[in-house]
Amino acid sequence: MPLVSMNEFLPKAKANKFAVGQFNMNNLEFAQAIVEAAEELKSPFIYGVSEGALKYMGIDFTVAIAEAAAKKSGLPIALHLDHGSSFEVAMKCIRAGFSSVMFDGSHYSFEENIRLTKEVVKAAHAMGVSVEGELGTIGGVEDDISVDEANASLAKPEEAIRFYEETGVDCLAIAVGTAHGMYAGEPNIHFDIIEAVSKAIPVPVVLHGGSGVPDEMIIKSIAAGVGKINVNTENQVACTEAIREVLNKDGKVYDPRKYLTPARKAMVEVVKSKIQLFGSSNQA
Ligand SMILES: O=C(O)C[C@@H](O)[C@H](O)C(=O)COP(=O)(O)O
Ligand SMILES: [Zn+2]
Numbered sequence: 001m002p003l004v005s006m007n008e009f010l011p012k013a014k015a016n017k018f019a020v021g022q023f024n025m026n027n028l029e030f031a032q033a034i035v036e037a038a039e040e041l042k043s044p045f046i047y048g049v050s051e052g053a054l055k056y057m058g059i060d061f062t063v064a065i066a067e068a069a070a071k072k073s074g075l076p077i078a079l080h081l082d083h084g085s086s087f088e089v090a091m092k093c094i095r096a097g098f099s100s101v102m103f104d105g106s107h108y109s110f111e112e113n114i115r116l117t118k119e120v121v122k123a124a125h126a127m128g129v130s131v132e133g134e135l136g137t138i139g140g141v142e143d144d145i146s147v148d149e150a151n152a153s154l155a156k157p158e159e160a161i162r163f164y165e166e167t168g169v170d171c172l173a174i175a176v177g178t179a180h181g182m183y184a185g186e187p188n189i190h191f192d193i194i195e196a197v198s199k200a201i202p203v204p205v206v207l208h209g210g211s212g213v214p215d216e217m218i219i220k221s222i223a224a225g226v227g228k229i230n231v232n233t234e235n236q237v238a239c240t241e242a243i244r245e246v247l248n249k250d251g252k253v254y255d256p257r258k259y260l261t262p263a264r265k266a267m268v269e270v271v272k273s274k275i276q277l278f279g280s281s282n283q284a
Contacts, residue, residue, distance in 0.1 A: 018279030136175025198225020
């Protein structure tokens with residue numbers, strides 16, 4: 001199966017109240033672990049690729065790996081630019097074979113965010129590519145850029161609704177109290193904002209900063225209208241802890257397969273548990 005747009009599964013997620021996971025691809029082992037977990041549970045999923053990860057892996061390797069996963073598994077998989085910062089980077093990804101892009105204009109003024117997102121939507125939709133927009137400021141560390149929680153600002157439902165109506169995005173990330181990275185305590189998620197926006201627009205709300213959110217809050221978020229959830233840090237932590245354990249036990253190990261195999265296994269377990277929690281098993 002070729003890579004698909006998120007519209008292959010997000011409308012179904014919204015209608016049937018489940019969420020599709022966006023799992024970030026940081027290298028080959030992440031990509032393999034994610035597709036292995038999804039194959040076992042017959043789940044659609046999204047490979048999220050940040051601009052930093054794109055630089056690290058190279059755009060051609062990234063697309064080739066995602067295409068190989070889609071072909072081998074037969075699952076509906078979207079390859080999605082995560083937090084794209086410009087029209088140019090979004091177009092570069094689409095030209096290389098991405099089936100979905102996020103344009104994150106949340107650092108611009110509201111009107112400028114609408115104007116820029118609209119341009120991306122117009123070009124992407126003409127090529128059958130889905131688009132995610134973002135409103136409000138999500139706290140935490142994203143691709144090495146940190147936004148402290150005090151400067152994170154929640155999305156206003158009336159603005160989110162107007163943003164959707166004017167841009168026509170396929171899903172909308174709104175700042176509702178989650179943050180990128182692990183939480184020191186518990187996040188304070190504003191379920192009322194999710195519900196107000198989700199009721200008024202036909203596309204799903206996206207929850208960024210999915211790592212470390214307690215299960216019951218995830219379930220409540222999905223019930224309120226979240227249809228896409230992004231997870232990266234929990235996989236990074238599982239991967240690194242597994243590698244550290246092997247190296248701590250035997251300082252003489254030099255074959256990367258000896259520590260990357262347990263790292264990949266640990267990530268398979270993380271992704272499987274998220275797919276089950278999000279309710280997307282057997283939805284492929
Ligand atoms: O940091 C990245 O490279 C990706 C994240 O921004 C992703 O979009 C996301 O929201 C994942 O959040 P996390 O699970 O808290 O890392
Ligand atoms: Zn994010």
